[in-house]
Amino acid sequence: MIRVEHLSKQFGELTVLRDVNAEIKKGEVISIIGPSGTGKSTFLRCLNLLEMPSGGRIFIDGADILDKSADVPKLRQKMGMVFQSFNLFAHLTALENLTIGPVKLLGRSKEQAEKKAMELLKMVGVAEKAGSFPDELSGGQKQRVAIARCLAMEPEIILFDEPTSALDPTMVSEVLAVIRRLAKKGMTMAIVTHEMDFARDVSNRVFYMDEGIIYEEGPPQQIFESPQKEKTRVFINRVRSYSCHIDNPDYDLYAMNGEIETFCEKHALPKQTRNRALLLVEELLVVFGAWRGAQAVDIDLTLSYSEKQDSLELVVESAGDYLNPFEENTLSDQLGITIVKNLSENMEYRRVNNRNRVGLTVKK
Numbered sequence: 001m002i003r004v005e006h007l008s009k010q011f012g013e014l015t016v017l018r019d020v021n022a023e024i025k026k027g028e029v030i031s032i033i034g035p036s037g038t039g040k041s042t043f044l045r046c047l048n049l050l051e052m053p054s055g056g057r058i059f060i061d062g063a064d065i066l067d068k069s070a071d072v073p074k075l076r077q078k079m080g081m082v083f084q085s086f087n088l089f090a091h092l093t094a095l096e097n098l099t100i101g102p103v104k105l106l107g108r109s110k111e112q113a114e115k116k117a118m119e120l121l122k123m124v125g126v127a128e129k130a131g132s133f134p135d136e137l138s139g140g141q142k143q144r145v146a147i148a149r150c151l152a153m154e155p156e157i158i159l160f161d162e163p164t165s166a167l168d169p170t171m172v173s174e175v176l177a178v179i180r181r182l183a184k185k186g187m188t189m190a191i192v193t194h195e196m197d198f199a200r201d202v203s204n205r206v207f208y209m210d211e212g213i214i215y216e217e218g219p220p221q222q223i224f225e226s227p228q229k230e231k232t233r234v235f236i237n238r239v240r241s242y243s244c245h246i247d248n249p250d251y252d253l254y255a256m257n258g259e260i261e262t263f264c265e266k267h268a269l270p271k272q273t274r275n276r277a278l279l280l281v282e283e284l285l286v287v288f289g290a291w292r293g294a295q296a297v298d299i300d301l302t303l304s305y306s307e308k309q310d311s312l313e314l315v316v317e318s319a320g321d322y323l324n325p326f327e328e329n330t331l332s333d334q335l336g337i338t339i340v341k342n343l344s345e346n347m348e349y350r351r352v353n354n355r356n357r358v359g360l361t362v363k364k
């Protein structure tokens, strides 16, 4: 349905897209992921010419949209777009936001357009807000109206540009649920997203963008569980893990705990696992001196969640003299290490590059 060949895009001196080649077939759901600033949104915006490509070709149902003779408005109509910032008309009600396009551009009668609009508002769960203005809606409701507005134009494909990035975390799931429903109905979609779990669940294929190209593409299992290329692997590991470097005895423990809690919530880990992780981190920081008024602290901690094994791993590395906390009678505070032993499995100590490294799996 969409074929992209050697697409490039420069902004002045900056080359954002170097050589993008891709195909999106009817009924496919494509998630586009990758580090910030790698051109994911630019790629999407080039597809419907919100950004003019610098080079390359884009075929929609076989017609080259960049060809001089192309009927661009007609081709663009096949593509709906949902933006991070909703882009609803502020002076129109939710219902009017949905009817204006079909009446003005598709030649529908007002009655026809309103009937269809109400069906769509119902489908996205905001029918009772039909008469409300965007200002009177929550972020999640606004985005669901925006999706319904997009559907009202009967597109063949919907391009989503980070549809949940501007939302309060409590509203993300209601919008993702609507997109999931569209996927089940067979809607063709391309979604730029930072929601990795969602990307894994919902898509048929994932594009990982980096270096101005689609650096790696494949089914979600490949991209998330066994990426073939190094940069993809690094990116996936980074989003899968929480890391923190502590180099100050007065570090902000509350902020760090908050970040660990957020990380655990993001991976939907049970409360017990989260509490165990927090306690393990706390005890190991005591072991390695972060709380003993040590003059110099140099600790790295990483929590990584493996979907495959459904396990949470903690690695704590600390500079300093040899200190294996699992050896008998090494520590004056044996209680702390007893807690660590009770709450974890696969404990391991190694001396790596003159640093003490403790690795363990948080017990379920």
Ligand SMILES: Nc1ncnc2c1ncn2[C@@H]1O[C@H](COP(=O)(O)OP(=O)(O)OP(=O)(O)O)[C@@H](O)[C@H]1O
Pocket: 011, 016, 034, 035, 036, 037, 038, 039, 040, 041, 042, 043
């Ligand atoms: N209209 C523009 N003019 C100049 N530079 C732009 C423009 N739009 C995007 N850029 C630049 O192009 C690069 C890629 O931006 P883009 O928004 O496509 O990245 P992204 O991968 O979607 O990032 P993020 O995940 O942070 O949204 C960035 O360096 C951005 O600053």
